Amino acid sequence: SQTIHQWPATLVQPVGSPLSLECTVEGTSNPNLYWYRQAAGRGLQLLFYSVGIGQISSEVPQNLSASRPQDRQFILSSKKLLLSDSGFYLCAWGPLRGLAGEQFFGPGTRLTVL
Amino acid sequence: GENVEQHPSTLSVQEGDSAVIKCTYSDSASNYFPWYKQELGKGPQLIIDIRSNVGEKKDQRIAVTLNKTAKHFSLHITETQPEDSAVYFCAASIRGNTPLVFGKGTRLSVIA
Numbered sequence: 001s002q003t004i005h006q007w008p009a010t011l012v013q014p015v016g017s018p019l020s021l022e023c024t025v026e027g028t029s030n031p032n033l034y035w036y037r038q039a040a041g042r043g044l045q046l047l048f049y050s051v052g053i054g055q056i057s058s059e060v061p062q063n064l065s066a067s068r069p070q071d072r073q074f075i076l077s078s079k080k081l082l083l084s085d086s087g088f089y090l091c092a093w094g095p096l097r098g099l100a101g102e103q104f105f106g107p108g109t110r111l112t113v114l
Numbered sequence: 115g116e117n118v119e120q121h122p123s124t125l126s127v128q129e130g131d132s133a134v135i136k137c138t139y140s141d142s143a144s145n146y147f148p149w150y151k152q153e154l155g156k157g158p159q160l161i162i163d164i165r166s167n168v169g170e171k172k173d174q175r176i177a178v179t180l181n182k183t184a185k186h187f188s189l190h191i192t193e194t195q196p197e198d199s200a201v202y203f204c205a206a207s208i209r210g211n212t213p214l215v216f217g218k219g220t221r222l223s224v225i226a
Contacts, residue, residue, distance in 0.1 A: 034213060043218040044158070044203065059213075090157050101146040101207025101214045105157035 002027035004106040006091050012112045019064075019078040021109050023091030026072070031093040033074040034103060035066055038088040050074060051096065086113045116141040118206050120217025127194050128225050135220045137204035138186040144206040147180060147187045148214070152201045162189070194224045 003026045013019060025031050035047040046059045048066035056066050063082060067075045074091055091106040117140040127133045139147075145166040150158035164171045164178045164187065171178050175194075180187040191198055201221050205214040 044216045046213050049213050092157075101148070101205070101212070102160075102163075103148075103214055104160060105150075108155075108157045110155070 002093070002104070004091060004093055004104060006089075006106040006109050008109060009107065010110045010112075012114060013081050014114055015083055016080050019076070019081050019085070019111070021076040021089055021091075021111075023074040023076075023106060024072055025093045028072070028093070028095065030071060030096040032096055032103075033068060034092040034094070035074065035076050036090040036092065036105075038090060038108075040087070044090070047076070081113045083113050086111055116144055116206055116208060116215040118204060118215050118217045120204050120220060122220060123218065124221045124223070126223045126225060129194060129196060131194055133189075133191045133194050133198070133222055133224075135189045135202055135204070135222070136186060137188070137206075137217050138184075139206040139215075140185070141206070141208060142182075142185065143208050146207040147178070148205050148207075149176075149178060149189045150203040150205070152203065152219075154200075158203060191222075194222075196224050196226050198222060199224045 005024050032051050034049045036044045037047055038044055048058055050056050050068045053068050063078055065077050089109045092103045094103045120137045148163035149161050151161045152158040162173050162176050162178050164180050175192045177190040201219045203219050204217040207214045
């Protein structure tokens, strides 16, 4: 069966520090991968998605970036964090050749920027 | 692009009663409609989905209905229990490689 991992689970970082969040998927090949951010009590904001290695689509211009160095690995990064980057970051995967839109979420990373 | 509206934003029901959450979508080409349940501090979990060639789907106490003509779909939870308390999200998708478009969520509280 497929599983999705995110780490770290929680992170507290000072303003201006770098960020690296990692997501990996097991049990599938060539997945679509997604990064979402969720502010407290709010909905899901799509940040990036990828349909293959090195293929990244950005949905929201900001100081975050994403990379996909391997088929089942998706990384969210920032060179300098802002207070507004605080939130709950969710990674999701979907089958590349599946029917429309299936997505399965990871457990999330709670980021607090102080 | 696709737009998904979800209502109500909050819903309180007594334990044992039914709960209904409704969503509308704008793009008639959308053909996949999942529902997610998110418990506090966790990632959303897919609980049920429906495709455009089906009008209704049931899984124990949960059902989803789809009206393609009116472009709306609904989640029905019967015999609600306290553990049903969570935030529920609807979503819609046009085709395989495009991301889901989510509604803003409904916070359901089941009062014992």
